[in-house]
Amino acid sequence: MDRAAVETRVLRVLRWIVIAGLVVVTLFPFYYMLLLSVRPIDEVLQNPGRIWVGISEWTIDTYREVLTPSGSGGQGFLKFLSNSALVSVAATVMTLLVSIPGAYAVSRLRFTGRRQVHFLFLSVYLFPSILLAIPLFVLFTRLGLRGSLIGLTIVYIAQTLPVSIYMLRNYLTTIPVSLEEAAAVDGYSRLQTIRKVILPLAAPAVMANALYVFMIAWNEFLFALLFLVEERADWTVSLGLAQLSGGIEVSKTVLMAGSVVLTLPIVIIFFAAERLLTEGLTAGADKG
Amino acid sequence: MAVVHEPATEPTAGPSSGRKPLTRRQLENRAGLAYLSPTLVVVLVVVVLPIIWTVVLAFQRIRLVNLRRAGLFDNFTLANLELVLTSPGFWSSLWTTLIYTVGATFLSIFFGLIAALALRGRFRGRTLVRASVLLPYVAPVVAMTFVWNILLSPQFGLVNDWGARFFGWDRPLAFLSQREYTMSLFGWQVDVPLALLTVIAFEGWRYFPFAFLFLLARLQAVPADLEEAARVDGAAPTQIFRHILLPQLGAVIALLTVLRFIMTFNKFDDVYLLTGGGAGTEVVSVRVYEFLTAxxxxxxxxxxxxxLAAGLVVLLIIYLRFMAPRVEGNED
Known part of the structure; x- marks a missing residue:
């Protein structure tokens, strides 16, 4: 047998081993999280190595403790969930409102400084967010925005705008200019053209973008920690969960139930729209 | 990258006579700036001005208590820089940051490449597997660090339990709180920075899907007949990878290296949530947080x-200058 044949055979087997390995490595932590969240804590401490328990042994006390309002002795995650949802949806809508015209300008219009705009965007990611955190902490304290969800939303908009514009721009450049010219001939103004011609065509990219912003806002931790830690009523789920782990009398299984509550919405959204998101994020990357 | 299409208006935009109405070019300029202005305002107020302010603050002796009275431009001093550069642990934390960044960047791209190659061809359930592989990247960091924490816990962690049961570990390993672990390897005693390696592994696990996504997109754009021709000529799979796929991937790998390097270098939450910066994992961003809140x-x-930012810029310049394989190809 020659080298090509040997390698092809070896790789055929190896490929399946790699695929199986990848699936286990990525999914197992999620499975373990789910499993621990329904096991009683003393049973976990006795048998840490079990990876299967029968349905009869399951408990939902952990979820009850996590979701019950703090007034009634629980951890109040329902409130945190609504805070997170509020911030994430607001950030998503605002980012799209700002980035759609921005992306259109960058992809279609010639204006002074168009080439330099990218350097400005780069600055968002080049500097550590902890560096931005210090002046924003001071600024928002002075404006009275620090303990509020509004301040947090503004930060998330700024953090996601550059990627958002980049993704949309890549998509907009694939829409033929002739369509716009036809619209112009029909007497559409530029804004009308964007609304009636460009937006419907760019709908997949806009959706992907919305998902991206939502995920970033939902998952974010540092700014929530810095801005909101003193106001329990304003905590997001990420922050609530992190604070929960510092509590003394919180068992690990309750912590895992909280993790499931935090992760589940994102996973559901992700699987519902996975194709949109992956294609939107890498649009243009394949042109290398 | 794609050429940006321009509306073909330029030739008609000649200078007109009389009351000098705005040319189409000028109108376009105005519209462009107007459409981009909300973005510019947000980025300027929430990003650029804070950066400039940080530079100013870095040269003033300001604590949270006297912040309100402090003027924006008075009492410049180098005392902060001196304090930072001479404080114990500064250089070691910079070194830790560098090892952490290089290790995590390498791991995430390496595993991303393997995953992209393995999941490239068709098989049953491919869509589902591809989506699952992305999960570590899209899931919330707080939840993921907690799961790892529990999995690796010395008291009730699955890893230590299985290690003792199946591999005969004589004592549990404290993956996230042990600075050095002495391993005997072929009779040699080797000190392994256990916690740092664990944090790097976590980072590789969490971000390989990011690399996977970009590499897969690029792989699928490689013309199929190129590979087919090589196969007909009797090239082995590794030869096809080395001589056909890898050259095509070069630009994306270079771009990914820069992106992952920047993001990991500045990373705060992963390390903070996993170890709190203890056990030899104190990266600079965690130190900044300590200075600020403690x-x-x-x-x-x-x-x-x-x-930290200056260090990043220097490293990026070095990389782009001397090591990047034709990154220019990615600029448009």
Missing amino acids: RFDIGAASAQALV
Whole structure:
């Protein structure tokens, strides 16, 4: 047998081993999280190595403790969930409102400084967010925005705008200019053209973008920690969960139930729209 | 990258006579700036001005208590920088940051490449597997660090339990709180920075899907007949990878290296949530946070953050200058 044949055979087997390995490595932590969240804590401490328990042994006390309002002795995650949802949806809508015209300008219009705009965007990611955190902490304290969800939303908009514009721009450049010219001939103004011609065509990219912003806002931790830690009523789920782990009398299984509550919405959204998101994020990357 | 299409208006935009109405070019310029202005305002107010302010703060002795009275431009001093550069543990934390960044960047791209190659061809359930592989990247960091924490716990962690049961470990390993672990390897005693390696592994696990996504997109754009021709000529799979796929991937790998390097270098939450910066994993961004929240020393925290950003810029320049394989191909 020659080298090509040997390698092809070896790789055929190896490929399946790699695929199986990848699936286990990525999914197992999620499975373990789910499993621990329904096991009683003393049973976990006795048998840490079990990876299967029968349905009869399951408990939902952990979820009850996590979701019950703090007034009634629980951890109040329902409130945190609504805070997170509020911030994430607001950030998503605002980012799209700002980035759609921005992306259109960058992809279609010639204006002074168009080439330099990218350097400005780069600055968002080049500097550590902890560096931005210090002046924003001071600024928002002075404006009275620090303990509020509004301040947090503004930060998330700024953090996601550059990627958002980049993704949309890549998509907009694939829409033929002739369509716009036809619209112009029909007497559409530029804004009308964007609304009636460009937006419907760019709908997949806009959706992907919305998902991206939502995920970033939902998952974010540092700014929530810095801005909101003193106001329990304003905590997001990420922050609530992190604070929960510092509590003394919180068992690990309750912590895992909280993790499931935090992760589940994102996973559901992700699987519902996975194709949109992956294609939107890498649009243009394949042109290398 | 794609050429940006321009509306073909330029030739008609000649200078007109009389009351000098705006040319189409000028109108376009105005519209462009107008459409982009909300973005510019947000980025300017929430990003650029804070950066400039940090630079100013870094040269003033300001603590949280005297912040209100402090003027924006008085009492410049180098005391913060001196404090930061001479404080114990600064250089070692910069070194830790560098090892952490290089290790995590390499791991995430390496595993991303393997995953992209393995999941490239068709098989049953491919869509589902591809989506699952992305999960570590899209899931919330707080939840993921907690799961790892529990999995690796010395008291009730699955890894230590299985290690003892199936591999005969004589004592549990404290993956996230042990600075050095002495391993005997072929009779040699080797000190392994256990916690740091664990944090790097976590980072590789969490971000390989990011690399996977970009590499897969690029792989699928490689013309199929190129590979087919090589196969007909009797090239082995590794030869096809080395001589056909890898050259095509070069630009994306270079771009990914820069992106992952920047993001990991500045990373705060992963390390903070996993170890709190203890056990030899204190990266600079965690130190900045400590200065800010434990000592309320805004000046020193700013100086520290500035040093971090400066370090990143220097490393990026070195990389782009000397090591990047034709990154220019990615600029448009």
